[in-house]
Amino acid sequence: MIVSGSFYHAISFGSNIIMKESEFSNYVKQSFNGIQLMELNKLQFTLNSYSYVPSEIIADTAELVAGDHVLANSWQQVLTSLFPNS
Numbered sequence: 001m002i003v004s005g006s007f008y009h010a011i012s013f014g015s016n017i018i019m020k021e022s023e024f025s026n027y028v029k030q031s032f033n034g035i036q037l038m039e040l041n042k043l044q045f046t047l048n049s050y051s052y053v054p055s056e057i058i059a060d061t062a063e064l065v066a067g068d069h070v071l072a073n074s075w076q077q078v079l080t081s082l083f084p085n086s
Contacts, residue, residue: 011062014055031065034058
């Protein structure tokens with residue numbers, strides 16, 4: 001099982017990731033390249049049918065979706081809404 005911190009760390013390096021289907025994996029598959037969902041009893045099928053995505057494409061997408069600038073902007077919005085006069 002992959003936890004969110006491990007996922008974001010791996011994806012930032014352009015790793016292709018095979019994940020057990022879950023609410024989290026369905027969520028990240030919508031935004032990131034190189035994610036393959038699997039059922040535990042179909043691991044061999046998943047490995048045999050996996051389509052590799054070049055790490056540069058994955059890393060570039062990760063930067064656009066969850067890079068430092070995206071996180072900084074999100075935090076700025078949260079803090080501005082909490083402390084509007086600061």
